[in-house]
Amino acid sequence: MAPEYRAAPPPPASYGVPSPAHPVGPTAGIRPPQAPPPVRRRVSSRRPIPPLIFLVILAVVALGVWFKVLQNDQDRPGAAADECPAPPTVTALDPTTVRLRILNGTETEGLAAQVSAEFVGRGFAVTETDNDRSGREVLAVGELRYGPRGGDQAAYVALFVPGITLIRDTRSDDLIDIAIGPEFTTLASPEAIAVAIATPVAPTDVACATGDPSETVEVEQ
Structure with missing residues (x-):
């Protein structure tokens, strides 16, 4: 007779043991902790200083x-x-075409008028006589001040006042200023001027001034 096989009895039911998928008790309904989301860095709106x-x-x-x-x-x-270019060369000119302004650079009253009369007697056109208002001390026989357009006139007039110092400034016209110094006595004689023109020698005492024509530089004799 063949053996009889019986089905195994079912396992006993487990009462009171909660299933992991269905928790019960105080933690029921609480979701397990999750990993925090990744932190995103804010992109700065400031740009670095460009090169x-x-x-x-x-x-x-x-x-x-x-x-x-x-x-x-x-x-x-x-x-x-x-x-400051080289001193102008001496050329004989018509004195009536040379305009002069005679300035008294000394304490002697009336000296400008005296010298002006001498130049007028030589045929020069004296436009004004006045005291020297440059505010600087005029040395020796005086100063002859001229601009770029008055180089020839300055060299010619300098023959009449031997030893005068030529000072080139920035004036725009050909007017010549003669500031009389304390050692001035009188103009050179016509004979001496004729000899100087026949054997021309360029003046050696020359300086340059910039800015206002009244602001000249001082030159040692």
Whole structure:
């Protein structure tokens, strides 16, 4: 007779043991902790200083250095020589075409009028007589002040006042200023002037002044 097989009895029901999928008790309904979301960095709206600004700063510095170099070149004696040309050569002129302004650079009253009369007697056109208002001391026989357009006139007039110092300023016309100094006595004789014109020698006492014509430089004799 064949053996009889019986089905295994079902496992006993487990009462009171909660299933992991269905928790019960105080933690029922509480979701398990989750990992925090990744933190995103805020993208700054500020942009770094572009390299162009740095290049601009370098350019400004280079420009300043270059300007300093040019300024030093202008201060060299060669540059000063270009601004202050050689003394004008002496040429005989018609004195009636030469305009003069006679200035008294001394404490002697009436000296400008006296010298003016002497120049008028030689045929010059004296436009004005006055005291020297440049505010500087006039030395020796005086100063002859002229501009770029009055070089020939200045050289010619200087023959009449031997020892006068020629000063070139920035005036725009050909007017000649003669500031009489304390050592002036009288004009040179016509004979002496004729000899000087026949054997011309350029004046040697020449200085240059910049800016206002009244602001001249002092020259040692």
